[in-house]
Amino acid sequence: EAIGFRYDTVTFTITRKIDLLSLGSQAPPYKPNALDDPFRLPIYLKGDRGGKGQLDNISIKIDFGNELVAPIGIDRSGSLTEMTPTNVIPPQPTPVWDEATHTYTVKCVGLNLSTNLAKNTLLFTVLCKAYLTKDTETTIVQELQYDADPACAFRVQRDSLQIVYADECGDNTIRGSALSNTPQLIVSPPQPDPVSLSGNSSIQVRYFAPRSVFLSWKLVGTGGNVVSSSPESPISAGNGQVTIGKNELSGSGTYFIELTARDGQTGAIGKTTTKFAVVK
Numbered sequence: 001e002a003i004g005f006r007y008d009t010v011t012f013t014i015t016r017k018i019d020l021l022s023l024g025s026q027a028p029p030y031k032p033n034a035l036d037d038p039f040r041l042p043i044y045l046k047g048d049r050g051g052k053g054q055l056d057n058i059s060i061k062i063d064f065g066n067e068l069v070a071p072i073g074i075d076r077s078g079s080l081t082e083m084t085p086t087n088v089i090p091p092q093p094t095p096v097w098d099e100a101t102h103t104y105t106v107k108c109v110g111l112n113l114s115t116n117l118a119k120n121t122l123l124f125t126v127l128c129k130a131y132l133t134k135d136t137e138t139t140i141v142q143e144l145q146y147d148a149d150p151a152c153a154f155r156v157q158r159d160s161l162q163i164v165y166a167d168e169c170g171d172n173t174i175r176g177s178a179l180s181n182t183p184q185l186i187v188s189p190p191q192p193d194p195v196s197l198s199g200n201s202s203i204q205v206r207y208f209a210p211r212s213v214f215l216s217w218k219l220v221g222t223g224g225n226v227v228s229s230s231p232e233s234p235i236s237a238g239n240g241q242v243t244i245g246k247n248e249l250s251g252s253g254t255y256f257i258e259l260t261a262r263d264g265q266t267g268a269i270g271k272t273t274t275k276f277a278v279v280k
Helices: 172-179
Strands: 019-025 039-046 060-066 068-076 094-096 104-106 122-130 135-144 153-155 159-164 202-207 213-220 226-229 233-234 239-243 253-262 269-279
Touching: 019 135, 039 135, 060 122, 094 122, 104 122, 202 213, 202 253, 202 269, 213 239, 239 253
Parallel strands: 019 153
Antiparallel strands: 019 039, 039 122, 060 104, 060 135, 068 122, 094 104, 135 159, 202 239, 213 226, 213 233, 213 253, 253 269
């Protein structure tokens, strides 16, 4: 009873690192016009998805700034929400368009985002239509919403995208290309980019041809050598794509794709080059 005790208090501070992911998009390579075919608005989720199970069931809310640009459908080809015989992803719900608020909600269920750690970051592509108007721009905001418990140790940063589109007179650039003597192709960036040699993805390069031409392409490797090429073949005016298989890639690095359009009547030739990266 004559022995006393002194007590001390030790405070431990635990700082949790917050992983930051980003939800974003990419503007089309030309100014859309009401007379054009629908343009493509890819939606990407970039960052470390590993172990974040909340991402397997999410909803993407896309806020269109006004009624002058509106969605008309979804393209899931080559994306993380595409249903294939091997990825066990179920059929995805039909997106919902709220015309009153100009919002497009895309519900994504049963995905493998937390376990599929491939370099592919494309969730899906929204097909959009521009309408005649005197205004020439709109702002589109993408926001991720969780269908279950909210994220604990990570956040997804929302993004906004400004779309500049043509008025009633049409965009001078695209109209000039369509009417010029030199055939032009409007080419979108290759997808996926980068592409992994360990995956099963093929590379798709989408294009818009203002008029019917003869199309050929060649794939140039990192050393400047031609890795692969295609014979010339006729294509119709409108949208199309070039597909390059993974087996045509000789190794990691930067590759260039040169698309050549030839006018069958005048013989005029136009060339367009784009690039993508390959990783192991």
